[in-house]
Amino acid sequence: MTIMLPSIDKPADAATLELVERQRTLYEGPEIDSRLDHLIRETPHPTLSSRDIQQLLRSSRALYFDSHVEVVSGHHTGVYLRFESIARFPDLITRIALNMAEWIVDTFGNDPPDGIITTSSDARLLAQRTSDLLATRLPIRVALTPFNPQTGKIGTDIVHGSVSAGERFLALNDVTTRGMCVNKLGTVVTDHGGQVAGMMVFARRDSGQFPLMAELTSTYPFYFSVDLEMPQWEPADCHLCREKQPLFLWRDLPAL
Template structure:
């Protein structure tokens, strides 16, 4: 029998928050964080920096049961909005992104970065600020629906002109759909997609599109996290009747 999101999930959220707070104050946190981090194919954020980011922001919900935007279920959830509360952590990620952009595109700089009007814009704007003197990049924004988690294909800030080269940026990716959709916003307007950037990849190698994208484009991800997801019929937490919570209902810890 599959679980469904309860009409009144407040008790389950409060219980989950208390468990998370106890866990973050305990002795097992660093070990669990270390086990989440997968090796990346290129030098990015150090393991120490990644653990600091996740620990200080309390961005990871462990031993949970969360329905993500795609409808998949997971028992370990990364909430980027928790990281976005801390300007120094945003700067840490953006500095690493900027370094990758400089190294990757030093001979053929892109025109700008396209991202959503979610908290991902903070990464794009800070990266652009850091690169301003050496490689100016303008930031273009598309809509973001905070209720559904979906991005739009209109442009609400900036422009994409024919022949201009853009990097598509999102905060977190699972299947690669949103960062790919941002790229299509560019190409539909006659621009070119130069590469892709996300702070965290959390697909655990499950979704083929991510392998296709990383093979086709220069692709930055600062951290690769082992956060498996399941369709509802295959979800072990559903079978155990663990209360299911929506990604949109999870607060900062």
């Protein structure tokens, strides 16, 4: 398979080029499946199989291993999941959305929500494809909030669609670490007089250390396709900082 060089908005420095080359070598070798398997935790409800998850993550090359990345929250991690790498492939989006649609039917078949609210990031692709797949069974519309690709922050306005008083919406995000963004989407719904029917993310990436996630998963019907063991640290507690490993910002990492 021919591997193309990444398209990067600014010249890559030597550390980035070395990191990219290291990741590509890993993905082309025999170790990648065991590395992926080590990250995948069992989910509390049937979602994608471990084999499906491995194939999806491997084919999209969505994970950066043995790295040192500052994520949107400001935490540091040694393994980073880049959802934009998955979003490049419509067939992978469809695979995830099919599972999301099945979960919605199973969970809300007798009382379907009115819509899905998500951000104007690549998460919108999941929401729209899920809505399309449900069109003939449970018509669900999509509402979007703003997304800043430089900061990773979401806004509280609705820039597409609407939420009316009394309507029930699912809050959907592509990836969650602390639960802050998906919770903020839920707040947008309630601020417009609606109700939060449940929450959905493609991946939960942490090691179970954030209290808000436990609160959200115990309060709402909560779907995630993938549960990944990806510890995050405050910068002051980051051992990679102490080891003086090069630090990369999440937004500067190219597709592999």
